[in-house]
Amino acid sequence: MKNTAITIRGLRKTYGQQTVLDGIDLDVPAGTIFALLGPNGAGKTTLINILSTLTKPDEGKAAVNGHDIASERDAVKMSISLTGQFAAVDGMLTARENLHMICRLSGFSSSGARARTSELLRLFDLEASAGKLVKTYSGGMRRRLDLAVSLVARRPVLFLDEPTTGLDTVSRRALWKQITELRDEGITIFLTTQYLEEADQLADRIAIIAGGRIAAEGTAQELKSRIGEERIELLGDDEELLAAYATDGSLQDIRRTLNELAGKVSPETRIRLRKPSLDDVFVALTEAKPFEGVLR
Numbered sequence: 001m002k003n004t005a006i007t008i009r010g011l012r013k014t015y016g017q018q019t020v021l022d023g024i025d026l027d028v029p030a031g032t033i034f035a036l037l038g039p040n041g042a043g044k045t046t047l048i049n050i051l052s053t054l055t056k057p058d059e060g061k062a063a064v065n066g067h068d069i070a071s072e073r074d075a076v077k078m079s080i081s082l083t084g085q086f087a088a089v090d091g092m093l094t095a096r097e098n099l100h101m102i103c104r105l106s107g108f109s110s111s112g113a114r115a116r117t118s119e120l121l122r123l124f125d126l127e128a129s130a131g132k133l134v135k136t137y138s139g140g141m142r143r144r145l146d147l148a149v150s151l152v153a154r155r156p157v158l159f160l161d162e163p164t165t166g167l168d169t170v171s172r173r174a175l176w177k178q179i180t181e182l183r184d185e186g187i188t189i190f191l192t193t194q195y196l197e198e199a200d201q202l203a204d205r206i207a208i209i210a211g212g213r214i215a216a217e218g219t220a221q222e223l224k225s226r227i228g229e230e231r232i233e234l235l236g237d238d239e240e241l242l243a244a245y246a247t248d249g250s251l252q253d254i255r256r257t258l259n260e261l262a263g264k265v266s267p268e269t270r271i272r273l274r275k276p277s278l279d280d281v282f283v284a285l286t287e288a289k290p291f292e293g294v295l296r
């Protein structure tokens with residue numbers, strides 16, 4: 001079994017009257033990509049800030065790379081990289097100049113800085129534009145440079161707060177590939193996202209945060225199977241979803257469900273059989289409204 005890179009127990013954080021984190025428990029296995037999935041304002045950034053020692057929790061404990069976030073803050077800081085940590089990427093310098101400068105500031109020798117800069121430019125596919133001023137970069141290139149900058153020092157745990165927000169599909173996929181490569185090198189990646197597809201495609205494990213609590217945690221497949229292997233969906237005239245029923249997908253079970261529906265819905269109602277998506281899990285666990293009373 002893999003070691004645990006991040007352990008969180010009973011973490012609580014309140015701002016004024018607002019309880020942002022209401023008892024969070026999580027274990028993140030080392031060398032994996034872990035996605036914390038939640039809507040706007042769910043507390044994802046707050047959790048990252050607590051784990052990276054930027055914010056103190058009101059209650060609870062957490063350890064990163066084996067170090068307690070309260071009593072071993074320096075050791076935690078030495079164990080982590082955080083995107084945007086050096087927000088000082090200078091638009092009037094090239095990517096190579098920025099990276100070289102940050103390597104030097106981080107204690108690399110001149111030749112060490114050159115080597116690490118070249119390595120990071122290669123890893124993040126920035127070699128062709130390494131000599132261009134950063135202010136001319138596209139959003140995706142800039143995000144890759146931010147990630148490269150945060151990885152100047154090799155640290156075992158990387159926090160990425162919504163790394164692909166605002167990027168187009170091509171840039172998002174390119175960044176996913178690079179994040180996967182970092183995982184394959186043994187780095188533990190804890191990322192937050194609002195994108196279900198991102199969690200589904202990228203993460204080894206996913207936790208859904210809602211109402212300050214972890215509503216569900218597991219692999220994408222485990223989460224999907226929580227709401228049934230397959231779904232029978234009833235669709236309205238405009239393809240809108242009227243109701244959904246969990247089924248094991250067998251002829252017998254589908255026939256039973258349809259027999260139960262006979263007489264209750266119009267004979268023109270269209271039906272569709274499909275596997276649940278992470279979207280369905282998310283809705284079922286966080287809002288529950290659309291399927292309440294019909295998903296069983």
Ligand SMILES: Nc1ncnc2c1ncn2[C@@H]1O[C@H](COP(=O)(O)OP(=O)(O)OP(=O)(O)O)[C@@H](O)[C@H]1O
Pocket residue numbers: 015020038039040041042043044045046047194
């Ligand atoms: N320093 C602070 N003071 C007061 N309220 C705060 C502070 N930091 C965060 N909050 C509140 O806590 C809640 C959670 O914020 P947080 O940024 O952690 O959410 P998030 O899940 O990262 O959201 P987003 O996806 O929009 O970034 C929000 O309602 C926010 O307004």
